[in-house]
Amino acid sequence: MFKTVEWKGSAVVMIDQRLLPGEEVYRRYTGYKEVAGAIKEMVVRGAPAIGVAAAMGVALGASKIKAKDYQTFRKEFDKVADLLASTRPTAVNLFWAIERMKKVAAENRALPIPELKERLIKEAKEIHRDDIEINRTIGKHGGRLLKDRSTVLTHCNAGALATAGYGTALGVIRGAIEAGKKIKVFADETRPFLQGSRLTAWELKKDKIDVTLITDNMAGYMMKKGLIDAVVVGADRIAANGDVANKIGTYSVAVLAREHKIPFYVAAPLSTIDLKIGHGDEIPIEERDTSEVTHVKGNRIAPRGIKVRNPAFDVTPNSLVTGIITERGVVRRPYSKGLKGLFRKG
């Protein structure tokens, strides 16, 4: 099986997701600025995977700091953290992972600098290891919600490629299958970046999971034909009230799911839940370069000079969400209470 992101020697290695499914190329990054670039350019993407990559980027940057005392070290360290935090605005896992690294730095300020650096690398590796474990637990909880011989629609890629491994939404599908259920999957291709056709289709096929690829605008048709039993998607940020920011198009899928009385589940780790944000409208939505819409694989598909909008995410209001599947169980309405409760369980 492939590795999405990995700490190897003194470098961060990532599969270049821009080249999938055509080529399986691993990139080796030895500087934090390159890691930041890789996140920005979507070599790696998916909220949990971005979090892991950012933590490793912080550890990598920290390991190269020449300072001998904590104060000087910390000044440089914060620069590293700030650059990594500036790469993408929507997925909160990025900020969560960086905060976790900052906290470790602060808590271990008394350590000699070389040991502090080791401690930071250890933390980044732990975030990586934890994420896989969390996803397996999400998969167990969520797998119970899927009926045997059912067909699940998913949007974008919330799979092994979007996480340290196993996946959130695809983790739920894997969890159901590991529990002995027969599950079929419909994958939205997910324009403009085609995470569905390029990544979800690829990793499910590799896993021998029955997957059918459709364009985004076919989801409503398939639902109307009675071919979809449940929707499971990931999340980039979940507000305290249960509003969910996820890949552009998720909101439309949620509206269609309700129209057809199909349950709509969101699978995400606690690190995706942002209790500081009360309402989905407050979640910053990244607008990406227009070339993602006007070009596919470098080929122009729209007239030169055409105006384009390219919001990378949208917000699905909590009223359309049947349940949020986390590593601490499934939360249902009212979300404000349920989501807050998750953090007390720890």
Add this chain to the structure above:
Amino acid sequence: MFKTVEWKGSAVVMIDQRLLPGEEVYRRYTGYKEVAGAIKEMVVRGAPAIGVAAAMGVALGASKIKAKDYQTFRKEFDKVADLLASTRPTAVNLFWAIERMKKVAAENRALPIPELKERLIKEAKEIHRDDIEINRTIGKHGGRLLKDRSTVLTHCNAGALATAGYGTALGVIRGAIEAGKKIKVFADETRPFLQGSRLTAWELKKDKIDVTLITDNMAGYMMKKGLIDAVVVGADRIAANGDVANKIGTYSVAVLAREHKIPFYVAAPLSTIDLKIGHGDEIPIEERDTSEVTHVKGNRIAPRGIKVRNPAFDVTPNSLVTGIITERGVVRRPYSKGLKGLFRKG
């Protein structure tokens, strides 16, 4: 301005819509089999344009028949008509145009064969001329429904390129603009064939109409942001009860429009209305080659051997349609009565 389809000398000339917006290439067809191929391969597409092309194909085929008596002629003629009718199943304009040509043949069976051939060519040219006139009238009726300074979302291409000229849905937009209104347009790119980004964006830009291109899955986001005031689309076939078959994704847009209380209009000539079909479920939906989904401009964007669905159309139930704009005025609920009434007006 470009010509979508044209009778020129003793050939049918069409702009190759597969190459737009990159190249503006005109193809000249001198045999009806080639015209059938062009319809099948989507050199020309759009229900009214397919009707015009099929009529010209019939005229072209008829003009080459060597028979000297009507009976022998008619036998060959029906072969021509049958081949053209077999090209695409959903758009009823194709069958409507072929039936019109058959009727002209039957009505003029007494004519000497050379004159009958001329009569058929004249009819095909008339279908072409009528279509432009009809679209201008649709534009006038529909233009009144759009408010000044409003923004219209359209899906696929129901423009000059989908008709003999001017367009149905885009005709409504042109009609409003010609009536002095300021109208902005959002165009869904319309996967998999990209009629929105390749054709609608191209022809509106050429016409200096303010157009913004989005991917299909962004429509819900734009509606939620309050950026869309009305939806106008074309149709491939309208059942007697007002159910509308149109490009895949139209149904999803209609569900989203209702969710946001945005009027959803369908613009189509009477030749698109099929009173013989009672309900949208009876409309045959074409499934096209999977390569349209797995490839863009010849480049693979999905894993080899992946399962794909590719329905080219969907059906929007009449309950989601605010009004059907025809050359004989705007029909509203109850559609069964209103649509039937249109045909009595003639």
